[in-house]
Amino acid sequence: MELQPLNTQGEGSSPYFPLVSSSSLSSIIFFSWAKQIFSIGKKNKLTPEDVYPLPDEHSSQNETLTSYLSRYSLYKSLLFSNIKLISKAIMLGNLVSLFDFSSPLFIQFLLSYLQTQEKFLSIGILLAISFTIVTLTTQVLKGQFLWTNQLVEIKIKSSLSNAIFCKVLKVARIPEGTGVNILQVDVKKVCDGFKDLSLFISTPLQAGLSMYLIYYQVGNAVYAALATLTICLSLNTVITRAVGKFSGRIMSVRDRRVEATTQMLASIKMIKAYVWEKFFKKKIEDARVRELSLLRKLQILQGTTYFFFWIVPSITAAAVFMYYTLVMEKSLDPGTAFVTLSTLLILQDSLQEIPWLVSEVMMCIVSCRRMQGLIDLPDLEGLPSSDTVDLKECTLAYGDKSVLNRISLKVNKGEFIAVVGTVGSGKSSLLNGIMGELKVKEGVIKVTDSIAYAPSLDSWLQNDSLRNNILFGKPYNEAWYLKVVDACCLIQDINSLPNKDLTEIGERGINLSGGQKARICLARAVYADKDIYLLDDPLSSVDTFVATHIMNKCFLNVLSQKTRILVTHRLNILNKVDRVIVLQNGSIIENSSPDSLQITQDIEDHKSSEIEEMHSTHTKLIEDEDKESGKVNIKILKDYFGYSGGYLMISIAFLAMGLWAATRMIADIILKEWSTDPDGTETYLLLYILFRVGGTIFAFIRAVLTMAVVGNRASRFIHNQMIKSFIRAPVNLFYDVTPLGRILNRLNKDLNSIDELVPRATASIIAQIWQVLSMVFLALIYFPILIMILPFWVYYSLQIKDLYLGAARELTRLEAISNSPILNNFEETLSGAKIIRTFRQTQNFHIKNCRLIDINSRLLYSMSACRCWLVVNLGLLSSGVLCFMFALIVVFRNNISLGAVGLSLAYVVPLPINIYYLVIDWANLENQLISVERAKVYMGITSENPHKQATDKNLGNWPQFPSIEFKNVQMKYRSNTPIILKGVNFSIEAGKRVGLVGRTGSGKSSIYLCLLRLVEISSGSILIDGVNIAMIGLNKLRSAITLVPQDPLVFSGDLKDNLDPCQLKSNGEVENALKEVNLTRFSIDYEIKGDGSNISAGERQLISLGRAMLTHTKIILFDEATAGIDQNTDHQIQELIKNKFQGCTILTIAHRLGTVMESDQIIVMQDGKVSEAGNPKVLLSKDSIFKSLKDNFN
Incomplete structure (x- = not known):
């Protein structure tokens, strides 16, 4: 035997990147250290080796979380183990909230300054310089706040993923679908919840400060705002509870869908052989329909929540101004009106964040409970030690x-x-x-x-x-x-x-x-x-x-x-x-x-079967995962809208948001006129309420259409097309070279993004586009001098955006790909946990898992650094423009209307953050569309040959006489693999019993694969009842043949479903089949677990034989069907086969030669060829290979 030398060469080393701790203060503040990855991305396509190193404290091997889990609940453990980072994030979040109020305060200072008689230039310059310093500081703080939040997410994701992996190695068994869902979906939701915990604390604080500043401006009129907020928030509390309820139900239904999908994909060869594609497709799609139905209700609830928080500032503004002018009988002036309006815009931003923050926290709690259920499972107890x-x-x-x-x-x-x-x-x-x-x-x-x-x-x-x-x-x-x-x-x-x-x-x-x-x-x-x-x-x-x-x-x-x-x-x-x-x-x-020994039984010969060896001309069998590069093709976005049923709904949503922006602008122009014309209070108030409050209905329409209609339709179409594509994919050309984890990654993480994140990103980008356009438009109307710097502003904003997106796209794709090995390893470990524990290999698998998680964390770390660089640089650019405008107001202080200044600043001050959100939302939409791009790849898998042919209807009850003939058949698994069957020729008369024997790897099971066309032959022909099977639809062909395999398929459900999933037989017929295969101790409603762990291997084989009893086909293929059965039962089964399958053509692969000794014909396979064939008695009477096999056994 020739042995290949071990590959001792290590992995390629990464280029050196300085850690944050070794960077200069200015580099840390402005994230200059993150720019290196942009330079590499511009020259070459980014690879995992190009990203920044991961600090030790964020490594998955950090055992801090594990030590807390032994004492506290999961939620508390996550909180305590990350308390420093979370506390820092909360502190920075509160500072950002405080600094955000500098804008309305400076608007008030500026308007007060413009109302003075002297308007000293020195005071104006001091205001402009102070405003510049505070604005730039705000942008820097926002960058550091975002960076700290991202570190919280990275650390929690790595430590939580590692903790779940370790737990899987300690418990007896968990359902595969639940385990995969927890790792891919629940971990993400918990990370999101903890990442946004600081916002959850700082946002109400910001809302409270907004109310205080409004009180400072309008006095007791603030109570109108408080009353309005109390009513609206009370109504929203009811909706929030419903959101949490639906989130839990969705996760439960999603578990069942993932479990059914995993079962189908893991057993796809047998499902094709049994022609069960429709059954599993319906089972998965039914679960998907329930999931999407709940998701649609959740999205409508979320849309209603968004509506509340869009309408709250409008109602609040209307209530405040109405109380201020009608009840307090005061006149609005530009200072009061626009400082209040600017503060209300901050309040709107705060309230806008609350719905998804509440949603994130509720889903985080639901996911924590699900994971707590896993963590609370009892560990396997160690056994007392002994020498034997x-x-x-x-x-x-x-x-x-x-x-x-x-x-x-x-x-x-x-x-x-x-x-x-x-x-x-x-x-x-x-x-x-x-x-x-x-x-x-x-x-x-x-x-x-x-x-x-x-x-x-x-x-x-x-x-x-x-x-x-x-x-x-x-x-x-x-x-x-x-x-x-x-x-x-x-x-x-x-x-x-x-x-x-x-x-x-x-x-x-x-x-x-x-x-x-x-x-x-x-x-x-x-x-x-x-x-x-x-x-x-x-x-x-x-x-x-x-x-x-x-x-x-x-x-x-x-x-x-x-x-x-x-x-x-x-x-x-x-x-x-x-x-x-x-x-x-x-x-x-x-x-x-x-x-x-007091047992007397006949000596048995041998057993086993094989699913034929699939040779490869390369060491590498599994193909690398495809990764697109460059910009996400705009066609992906068009396709996404096309999947939702066309462009009508998204066009209505876009137009609705445009109408919202228009009504908001009109309302604020009305407010400007009102602040300088106190005589028309009632008219202005009525118009203001009409446009402000009425316009929010359009925002609600946009939210519901993009999420509950467009998103839901597209998700349903994409999922169903992927499932259809997977069902029709050829076994040898797709499943043999594609890891299950990679497929599940598309059907879990990517599909979850398509379900929830793509619709949310679409809704957000539509809102942000109209926000920015309306702000720029109104500012230019009242401050046209801005046109001087607008081209430069737009140009440099686009430069920053393009530099960021170039790296962000590649990093997002790499991060998505890096999840597949984690899922592959998890799924592999889940199925082999017993062996891993027995061989004391848990530490090695733990190290491998940590390495894979850390690769993913490095990519997230680099993505976060790039995003923070974007925040700071876009913020600095926009702040520079804002300061320039502030300076121009000071320069032209004697020729500017107070109302125009107030309205312009109220719109321009939020521009930096809105432009940032526009770029981020666009980048986020592109990143989420990568999930659509990845799903689309699997929507177009090359299908196996047609399941139905036009000529099938002419065959009637084919085959009438189930003869089988192989004519010079050659077969290989793929174009780059060796030939497995090398010119096979034999014929079998109808109704004969034939034994296929030969050494392991001789080509026996390949005969079955060719008969079922699970692999298409390269040349030659196969005839059944004189008809070339290549001309028959796959469903017709496979429905005419029954396979009883060595590795039987069982799936979650009752025993009747496992025996007759298509519900073609009565209960009596199913019960009779159970009796015939000696499984009477089970009732037909006995519930089988998804992995069949509550029945023995032999019982699984008997269930498979029971299916054959119910099919009544004329060709039966036994592939070591009695391999896991004792001798007495085997003898009973052989008698049963002889009596129940009279008139059928039976092919039996057997290593127990006693199983095939009564066959009419023996075919001996050797090296992919028929070495001899004939009656077993004749072959035993001469010096034959078959005789040598029997003599060798004896």
Whole structure:
């Protein structure tokens, strides 16, 4: 065997970036240190190595959160572990709130100055200089405030993700959909909630200060504002509670949708074979309809909340001015009017933030509760230590359900024990109990912690090279490694791979046969060199030659000094073990030496099957994730609106917001005229109320249309198209090269962005465009001299925006891509947690997870730095323009109307923050549209061949005579892979029973894949009943064939749904099928968990056989269907097949030669070709390969 050298070259080093702590004070204040990434981004496409290093305190390996979780709830732990950053953010937030009030105060000072007779220039200059200093300070504080908030998010995300990962390794099992949803959605919502905690505190403070300043201007008229606010806020409290309620319900429904989607994607090959695409599509889409229905109601509620906080300042202004002029009988002057108006604009900004802040906090609380539920799950308890295995009167349970009753068993050091029993007797549960995976309800288990475990039917492998799967974190020892792979009969398999043992074996071992996966799992266990070996039927998945080799070279040689507990259905090997344990109904009924064993059964031959090896010409099987670069194509935005049903609704929303801006401008012009004409109070007041309050209805229309209509429709279309695309995607060309985590990333994180963030970003950008346009327009009307600097302002604003967006787009794409490995690793760990714990590899997986999280955190860190640079620089530019305008007012102080100055400043002062929000909202929309861009890639996956053909209707009840003929068939999995079937020729008469035998990897399962057209053949033809199957629609073809696999598919739902998901059979027929396959202990409404953990491997196989009983097709493919079944049950099943499937053409892959000895024909496969075929008796009467296989077994 040729072994490839280990790759010892480290990862590429990153360019040096100075940490913030080593930067100068001015660089820290103005974020100059962040500019380096813009320079790199302009020259080259950014890569993860180009981003800034992550300070140690933000690393995921920081264990501060974990230490608090042992004493406090999750919410308190997150608060206490980040108290310094959160406190700093709150302090900066309050300072920003205080400095924001400098604007109305300076407007008042300026108007007072302009009302004086002298208007001394020196005083005006002093005002202008003071205003400049305060404005620039405000922008710097805002940058530092945003930076601190972003650090809170980064730290919480990394520590929380790590804590969840660690918890998954400590609990027995959590539903896969729930785990993925918590990691991808709930963590984000908690981060958002804590990031905005400072705003949640400072915003009410800002609102309170606004009220005080209004009181300072209008005296008791402020009580009108208080009364208005109290009524509106009380009404909004009811809506806020409903928001929290709907958020929790949405997350619950989303869990079910994610679970169903994960089940479908993980078992897509079997779903296609069973023609269950419509069932799973409906199941997922039904959950999606419920999710979107709740989301639409939530978005309408959010729109109503926005409406309240748009209308509150308008009603408040109207109430204040009405009370001031009519009740207090005072005249409005420009100073009072526009200082109050400017303050009300600050109040509006504060109140505008409250709805989404409340929404964020409510969703944060909901997500915290969900995660608290996970964190509160009991950890698996460690078992008392012992030199060997000792169980005393043990009752063991999965949850509350007992599976083993009062078991007593002591295994001596170095003893070789076999465990046998019928299906569901508790064999695998015994091994799980010894590993500490079951709850000990009674008794005591003592065991050493030096345990290795080798599963068969539930083989778990990593998406890594074959060698690394065997090493499993242990150092490479070539001599020991070669001895192990030889003992596990892997040398021939390794030499057949293009890159030997460095060939990537794919996610879940997808490019390996069942036998190869079982032997790699065995090699992993043997290489670990432990004291105790728990072997869960590893011989069931290999042929007779390999089984003999493993028994002699591995179990009886390499492991001869080890303690071995072997679960098996092979009674012929029992004479080679020291002791046999017989289990029945969860109890030990016999414990004796093989010679005195009181069971009589026929010697069984062998079992297993394979999902054919998918060779690759490259070490790398899984394709890299695509990453777009450059600007987000405007076509993506057009497509998004197109997905919502066209441009009508978004056009109405845009126009509605334009009408809001127009009515607001008219109302403020009315206020200007009113402040200089006290005689028309009633008329002005009526018009002001009409335009101010009436205009907010347009803002409500915009919010509901963009979120509850446009967003909801687009989300539904995108999700359904992706699901349709996934269902139609070819197995070999898409699923074999695309990790499940990458797909789930699109269906979770990206879809969540499309559901919630893209509509919100769309609504926000529409509002911000009209805000800025109205402000500039009105300022130019009353202060046309601004036209002098407007071109320069716009030019430099665009320069800053383009510089920022160039880096922000790439960083956003990289951050989205960096989430996929985290999710892949999480999903892989979730499914293999038991093995990881048993092999004591939790620390290695923890380190890997921390490395992946830190890569993501580095990208978030760089994105945050870029955003803060944008805040400060845009703020400084806009503040400079504002100060220039302030200076011009001082220069032209004798020729300017007070009303014009007041109105212009009321509109221009908020311009810096509104221009910043415009750029940020545009960048945010672009960033969120990346999720649409990524989803669109998966909406257009190349489909497999048509599911329906026009000629299908002419076939009637095809096949009438289910003969099968292969004519010179060649097949390869992809264009860059070797040929697997090399000119296969054979014919099978209708109604015959045929056995397919041959070594693992010889091409047996590839025959099945070709018959079902799960992989299309490269050349030749396959005929069924004389019809070329290439001309038949896939649904018609697959509906005519029933596959009973070795790795059966079960999904969450009752037993009837699992047997007859399309609801084609009556309850009586389903119950009869259960009776025929000996599953009468279960009722048809027995609820099966999503991963099938509450039924045994053998019971899952019997369920699969029960499905076949209900289909009544004329071609049946058995792929080691009885591999996990005991000998007596296997014999009963063979009789059942003989009686129930009379007249059917039956193909059986078997390593138990006894299973196929009564076949009409045997086909022996070798190296992708038919090496011989004929009647088994004829083949046994001469020197044939089939005879050698049987002799080798004997």
